[in-house]
Structure formats: C-alpha cells, structure tokens
C-alpha cells in the first residue's frame with residue numbers, strides 16, 4: 001500500500017508533491033502506533049523542511065561560523081520556529097575562533113609548470129605572503145608518513161595521496177580522518193614546511209574537499225591544504241618520474257574573539273514535560289558551497305519532523321527540543337551546548353542528530369538497552385514499509401554536536417542514511433541545493449518523525465535502560 005503510494009508520489013512529480021495542503025490529522029483516540037503511521041505518511045508529502053533548506057541556501061548561502069551569513073541563518077531559523085508555533089524559541093551565542101579562507105594558489109614549478117586545485121584546511125595557518133616554493137615528498141600511504149624519520153622532511157612539502165574508499169555508511173571517512181586532522185602536525189614533526197593531502201572524497205572532479213585540521217600542542221604549525229583527487233593522482237604520477245617542486249600560497253586569517261549562534265525551540269510535553277527528547281542538526285556549513293547536504297538537509301529533516309509533531313493536539317507526552325547547532329564544522333557548538341546546558345542534561349532522555357546528507361534512511365540503531373522493548377518493536381514495524389531495517393547493535397554515536405551529551409550519559413538513537421555518494425560532494429563547492437532529492441529527503445523525515453514521536457510517547461526510561469545495559 002505504502003509502496004504504491006510512494007510510487008504514485010514519485011510519478012506524480014514535483015507539482016503534486018509540493019502542493020501545500022494540510023495532510024495530517026490525528027485524533028486523541030488514536031493509538032500511538034496509528035499516530036506514528038499517520039505522521040510517517042504525512043511526512044512523505046510534507047515539504048516544510050525542504051522549503052526551509054531551499055530558503056536557507058538561496059537567500060543566505062554559505063554559513064561559515066563567525067560570518068555575518070551564519071548570524072542571518074540563526075535569525076531565519078529563529079523566526080521559522082516562532083512562526084511554526086514552537087515554545088521556548090531562542091538563539092544563544094558562544095565564543096569561537098573564526099577562521100576565514102584567503103587566497104589559495106598551488107602550482108607545480110618543476111619539472112613543468114602546472115596549476116593545482118587546492119582548498120586550505122579549516123584552522124590552517126598562512127604561508128608567508130609570497131608563499132613557499134620547494135621540493136615535495138609524496139607518501140602513497142599515511143602510515144608511510146608516520147614511519148618517516150625526524151628531519152627526513154626538512155624544508156620539504158609533505159604530500160599524502162592515500163585514497164578513501166566509497167562505502168554506503170561513510171565509515172571510511174572516520175578511518176581516513178587522521179590524514180586531514182593530524183597530518184599537518186605529523187609532517188611538521190619530521191621537518192616539513194607545508195602539507196598537502198588528497199581530499200577525503202570519493203569523486204573524480206577537480207574540486208577540493210575542505211575540512212578542519214587540528215594542530216598538536218608544541219608542534220610548529222605549518223600551512224595545510226587538500227588537493228582535488230585528480231591533482232593528487234597527478235602529483236603521484238609526476239613524483240614517480242623524478243623530483244617535483246611546488247609553489248604554495250595560502251593566506252587564511254583567524255579571529256579569536258568571534259561568536260556563533262545555536263538556535264532551539266521546543267514542543268512542550270503534555271504529560272511529562274521535564275523529560276526531553278533532543279533532536280539536532282547543524283546550521284553552520286563550510287564556505288565553498290551553500291551547505292545544502294551538509295547540513296542544510298539535516299536541518300530540513302529535524303525541522304520537518306518537529307513541525308509535524310508541533311501540530312499534534314494534545315502535544316506528545318514528553319517535551320521535544322530541536323537544536324540547530326551553530327559551529328559544528330570547527331567543533332565548537334557541541335561542547336559549548338553541553339557546557340551551557342549542564343543543568344538540562346539529566347532531563348534529556350534521548351538524543352539524535354541528522355548530519356549525513358539528504359538521501360533516504362536505510363537502517364536505524366537503537367538506544368542501548370532498548371532492544372526487545374515495545375518501543376523498539378513498534379518503531380521497527382513503523383519504519384519497515386519505508387525500506388528501513390533495524391541494525392541489531394546499540395547506537396554509540398549519532399552526530400558530533402550531541403557526542404558531548406552522550407558522553408555525559410544521554411542515550412542516542414541513530415538513523416543511518418545512504419551515504420554512497422555523500423563524499424562525492426561533502427565539503428566541496430558542489431554542495432548545493434540542486435543535489436537534494438525532495439522524495440528522499442521526505443523519506444528520511446518520515447523515518448525521523450515516527451522515531452521521535454514514539455520516543456516522546458514511550459514509557460521506556462531510556463537512561464535507566466542504557467545504564468542497566470552497560471552494567
């Protein structure tokens with residue numbers, strides 16, 4: 001039935017799918033299961049979240065934390081939550097070091113002159129204004145850089161060309177992330193004066209994938225950038241033939257006294273308002289594209305789900321809090337939120353974050369200790385018609401912004417989206433609104449709204465279940 005319904009939506013095309021009519025009605029007599037099904041089905045045709053990410057990316061565009069654009073995005077999110085009738089809507093600021101891209105130029109100067117496509121890593125220091133020009137040392141594997149002796153890279157530019165495999169769940173990104181996060185300091189320890197690495201991406205376009213790097217304390221900070229995948233391959237071929245020299249100019253700047261904004265709103269619980277289910281996504285983005293799949297889509301999913309739940313009369317039993325974090329990419333907003341809301345943490349019974357693109361959800365991981373409970377069985381049955389199965393291991397993470405909450409004892413639920421082509425676009429200039437398929441986004445929103453509603457209604461003490469599970 002649902003499959004036929006979804007095929008119809010698909011076939012009927014955009015015009016029918018975008019018609020904004022009220023699609024959802026649940027009566028007080030409905031069982032939780034029936035209401036969850038109605039919410040799920042309403043989300044398949046609702047376009048609230050999709051419209052929000054369209055407005056966000058079109059009228060604001062990039063939202064690098066610390067820019068005026070990010071401030072405007074926080075105002076847009078605040079006014080959207082207010083207009084949709086959320087309770088306790090507010091923006092909260094927190095301190096950050098704002099990092100801004102400058103010029104970024106790279107070229108091979110010998111044996112032949114060739115331009116290279118690079119993106120400065122977030123947090124990178126600048127080269128001298130005239131740049132650096134020196135010989136490169138290429139490492140096919142990051143482990144080979146780590147095995148290089150101290151002093152072996154004196155005065156050179158280290159280049160790591162290791163590839164990141166394409167996988168559906170994105171786990172290869174976690175496996176490769178040290179190349180970007182730790183590579184510059186590891187190269188500096190061995191004497192390098194700059195660092196380049198093959199983008200953590202699965203595409204073959206001449207677009208570099210940006211991302212944050214983290215310098216080690218006590219190690220000289222050297223300028224660092226990502227190469228597009230074809231440029232990294234080109235350097236590997238050239239280096240195999242003989243000596244290669246590169247000129248690199250990077251002129252980023254930092255402001256240690258900047259701030260960003262996290263925006264939140266609530267749907268106050270009708271029976272147990274002091275018990276909070278928190279769902280989040282991040283409003284900030286990198287600066288090369290318009291932050292559509294990372295993480296405008298996640299914002300669309302949680303806003304879309306929360307907006308449907310806000311319309312329920314009476315409200316669901318527990319309180320729903322939606323949090324749009326304001327500096328995930330440089331890892332400020334999660335720790336800042338946990339610190340500012342330390343008193344709330346004991347009241348947060350469950351949390352989840354949507355930060356893996358705009359494609360459909362294909363599996364979900366339950367909160368620890370929730371296996372074999374009525375909550376989980378009903379959820380699995382409600383999500384099954386969407387083509388979603390239960391992975392039989394507990395969720396241990398659900399997004400970087402809520403990781404500090406999880407560390408402080410908040411159980412998490414994870415809805416995993418198909419990420420098979422996520423890292424083709426992630427953190428590149430190609431991260432734009434046209435990449436979002438409204439039907440896939442709607443399916444993900446349908447999965448979230450059902451999961452969130454059932455968690456709001458559940459009698460299950462998620463925190464106790466997680467604690468018992470650990471012991």
Ligand code: ZN
Nearest residue numbers: 294295328355
């Ligand atoms: Zn993200």
Ligand code: ZN
Nearest residue numbers: 286294329427
């Ligand atoms: Zn990101």
